């Protein structure tokens with residue numbers, strides 16, 4: 001079964017073809033087109049994103065089908081949320097129309113479930129149950145993935161997402177957008193012990209994560225010590241985020257007794273975080289960096305797994321959701 005998948009929830013226009021066979025999902029093509037127009041505004045402008053998706057989508061779909069050597073897929077999937085609603089609607093509407101035209105089933109996919117299960121595209125893949133830390137630009141949560149479609153939030157941010165914290169610190173350091181990769185590049189020549197930043201502590205509940213205190217600590221350090229090298233600030237911030245997330249993962253592993261851990265979402269591409277996890281003693285599954293940042297292969301993966309499990313496709317009149325808890 002070949003699935004054509006579309007992802008348009010933020011500023012990446014992405015399309016992939018995946019094939020489900022023998023209980024596994026294989027990626028036949030995986031095309032991602034960025035949108036340079038946002039950089040001069042210092043962040044993603046929703047209206048620009050929607051328009052760029054409209055302009056780029058046909059070429060992206062055509063390229064993915066050609067690369068996979070598939071003329072007519074057996075199903076079409078598209079991200080149905082959460083995300084920028086106008087941007088989601090472009091890919092979702094296109095996907096539904098394509099499914100209708102080809103007369104094949106359509107599946108609306110939760111973007112977060114895409115990140116959550118992206119490690120399943122690798123070999124070896126984690127078996128259920130496993131823990132998954134999803135760290136993207138809009139969401140940060142540690143999940144217990146018990147089975148396909150059965151996910152429990154172990155802890156979740158109550159303020160900024162991890163990727164958002166990278167973007168905000170990047171702005172403080174004058175690095176522009178997108179922030180995460182730029183902070184990481186700057187940090188590569190910095191000393192992670194140079195700036196003493198407080199490790200965020202769970203406030204009232206171990207189920208709460210928080211990044212806003214850390215972000216504020218960076219800001220006040222820069223105000224009090226403007227002479228500190230930006231490399232050292234970037235390295236210290238990145239190291240604190242990695243140690244904090246590792247600490248929460250260790251807590252999740254102890255609480256659940258589950259030692260298989262995967263990660264997903266844009267900030268999961270961060271080398272320091274990946275290194276911290278690799279040295280954790282847990283059984284770690286790290287998807288390739290291109291499968292952590294937004295892509296359509298992860299959307300096709302979710303759709304193919306659900307279709308193969310006999311779950312019902314989406315009715316064509318179901319709509320996009322700006323907010324959408326995973327597994328609901």
Ligand code: KG4
Pocket residue numbers: 010135136137138139162163164166167178179180181184265266267268269270271292293294
């Ligand atoms: O998953 P994603 O591509 O889009 C969303 O679903 O939000 O995540 C984007 C986020 C941005 O905040 C970006 O700064 C962050 O992921 N990011 C990184 C890195 N690459 C992307 N954060 C830290 N280190 C990176 N290498």
Ligand code: ZN
Pocket residue numbers: 111115136137265266293294
């Ligand atoms: Zn994402």
